[in-house]
Amino acid sequence: MASTLSALSGALTKLSIDEVGKASQFECVRAVVMKTKESEVEAVVRELSPPQRDALMKHLYNGLSMGDSKLSSIMFLWHKELTQQAGIGCIIRSLTDKSTRCIDV
Amino acid sequence: MSNTLRPYLTCVRNTLTAALCIQNFPCQQVERHNKPEIEYRTNEELLLNPVLICRTENEKVFIEPSINSVRISVKVKQSDELEEILARKFTSFLEQRAEAFRVMRRRAVQGYDISFLITNVHCEEMYKHKLVDFICQFMEEIDREINELKLSVNTRGRAVATEFLSAFT
Numbered sequence: 001m002a003s004t005l006s007a008l009s010g011a012l013t014k015l016s017i018d019e020v021g022k023a024s025q026f027e028c029v030r031a032v033v034m035k036t037k038e039s040e041v042e043a044v045v046r047e048l049s050p051p052q053r054d055a056l057m058k059h060l061y062n063g064l065s066m067g068d069s070k071l072s073s074i075m076f077l078w079h080k081e082l083t084q085q086a087g088i089g090c091i092i093r094s095l096t097d098k099s100t101r102c103i104d105v
Numbered sequence: 106m107s108n109t110l111r112p113y114l115t116c117v118r119n120t121l122t123a124a125l126c127i128q129n130f131p132c133q134q135v136e137r138h139n140k141p142e143i144e145y146r147t148n149e150e151l152l153l154n155p156v157l158i159c160r161t162e163n164e165k166v167f168i169e170p171s172i173n174s175v176r177i178s179v180k181v182k183q184s185d186e187l188e189e190i191l192a193r194k195f196t197s198f199l200e201q202r203a204e205a206f207r208v209m210r211r212r213a214v215q216g217y218d219i220s221f222l223i224t225n226v227h228c229e230e231m232y233k234h235k236l237v238d239f240i241c242q243f244m245e246e247i248d249r250e251i252n253e254l255k256l257s258v259n260t261r262g263r264a265v266a267t268e269f270l271s272a273f274t
Contacts, residue, residue, distance in 0.1 A: 064116070065157035069109070072159055076112030083119045091123035095153045095170055 004040065005047050007032050012052040012059075022062075022100075029059045033074055041081050053086045057094045113160040114241050117168075120156055121177070121237045124170040127225045141174035141224045166244070167217060174224040176210070177240060178217035181247055191254045192218055195247070208236065219247075 011028035036044060048056065060082065063075045082090065132138035134147055142151045153170040164182040168175065181196075183189045196219045203209040208227055210220040223236060 061156050061158075064159055067159040067162045067165065069159075069161040072161070073109045073112065076109060076116050079116045079119070080112060088119065088123045091120055092126060095124060095156065098154065 004032055004036050005044055008044065008056070009048070009052060012048065012055040026059055026062055029056070030063060030071065033063070033078055034071070038077060041078055042085075045078070045081050045085050050086070053082060053090055054093050054097075057082060057086070057090045058097070058100060061094060109160055110245070113158070113164075114245065116158055117166050117244070118237055118241050120158065120168055121175075121240060122234070124153070124156070124168050124175050125223060125228060125233050125237065127170070127173050127175060127223075127228055129225045130173040139173075141171075141222060143169050143171040143174045143176045144222065167214065174222060176214065176220060176222050178214040178220040179244055179247075180216070181218045181251065183251075187255055187258065188251055191251050191258070195251060195254065208239070 007028065011025045011032070045053070045056075056078075060075050060079050063071055064079070066072075129139070130142065130151065132140045132145075133151075142148065146152065151172045153172075155167065155169040157165060157167050159165040161182070163180065163184075165180045167178040167180075169178075181192050183192050196213065199206070199209065199219065200211050200213070203211045208221045208223050210222045213220045221240060227236065
């Protein structure tokens with residue numbers, strides 16, 4: 001669990017603004033998210049700091065927009081856990097932050 | 106597949122609760138006008154980041170928030186041609202009666218089956234949590250409806266064919 005946390009913290013410390021940085025951070029987050037056990041999700045999310053939680057939420061929405069059903073099902077779990085701990089405000093911050101928006105439609 | 110329905114709806118519900126934090130905002134271009142900014146899109150700063158929540162490739166919800174309105178587009182699961190036809194007919198039936206739903210859009214956004222437009226006026230007149238409940242319930246029930254329609258089409262087809270072909274045996 002500690003390795004999961006450190007890997008995740010590294011990728012989430014600051015959401016980068018440029019495309020390449022965002023993509024590489026997302027790949028890291030995606031790998032960590034797929035490997036974490038369901039029972040450990042809550043503990044990992046609890047250890048994250050608020051800015052990291054905001055960054056994680058943005059990555060979750062990025063992942064949910066990809067249309068991969070396996071990835072989506074895991075991300076729903078993380079999303080629910082993160083919303084429970086960080087609140088609706090976390091979602092609102094990911095909706096309103098224009099500088100680091102993850103999807104361009 | 107049904108084991109991701111509950112988490113999918115929970116995710117949509119939470120996102121909608123966040124996106125529906127809308128307020129009255131008069132039009133900046135024309136005096137005394139009040140327009141749903143998500144439809145007119147005249148000012149970039151009034152639009153929020155859109156969110157796409159995919160359960161699978163073919164089943165997704167696209168939520169576009171803005172300062173005074175939110176547009177929610179739903180793509181319903183359609184696994185074969187019959188379901189596609191049924192979904193099209195069903196959503197077209199609902200869209201013709203969009204006035205009765207108040208929050209429904211008469212034309213779905215390109216690439217989706219049905220769209221809703223919720224404005225600040227709707228949030229003032231109706232409970233926000235009830236609006237969110239409505240959308241989530243709608244998404245759940247439309248799947249069920251289309252399954253039922255498909256079953257009844259197949260049953261009727263089978264009954265008619267049996268009856269018709271029994272004349273030749």
